[in-house]
Amino acid sequence: MEKxxxxxxxxxxxxxxxxxxxxxxxxxxEECGEVASEINLWEDSGIKRQRRGEPNKEDLAGEIKQALxxxxxxxxxxxxxNELEESINGSLELMEKEGLFD
Numbered sequence: 001m002e003k004x005x006x007x008x009x010x011x012x013x014x015x016x017x018x019x020x021x022x023x024x025x026x027x028x029x030e031e032c033g034e035v036a037s038e039i040n041l042w043e044d045s046g047i048k049r050q051r052r053g054e055p056n057k058e059d060l061a062g063e064i065k066q067a068l069x070x071x072x073x074x075x076x077x078x079x080x081x082n083e084l085e086e087s088i089n090g091s092l093e094l095m096e097k098e099g100l101f102d
Contacts, residue, residue, distance in 0.1 A: 001085060004072040011069065024077060028070040034063045 012019050018027070040046055042055040049055075075084050095101065 001072075001081070004068055005076065005081065007069050008073050008076050011073065019073070019077065021074070021077065024070065024073050028067065028074065031063065031067040031070045035060075035067050038063050 018024075038055065038060045041049060041052060042060065075081050
């Protein structure tokens with residue numbers, strides 16, 4: 001979480017005009033579209049491979065990272081970082097109690 005938070009700070013310094021809620025939401029949608037595009041490439045859906053070649057892990061990971069950063073920007077903007085971490089911890093505790101981990 002700390003690394004994502006740091007990336008949010010960097011992006012906001014780089015693009016200070018892009019930190020309004022609507023802009024962040026549309027950026028998130030755009031990044032999710034790019035993740036979907038990478039999945040299409042991996043699944044050989046459509047004509048993507050003819051234009052882009054074989055899929056690679058770095059490209060998919062980069063698009064997932066961008067989507068995570070876009071989500072984290074929204075969390076930081078609305079100051080729900082602590083609640084987000086608590087929510088994640090609560091889910092992990094419940095999964096642990098359910099025996100879902102080895």
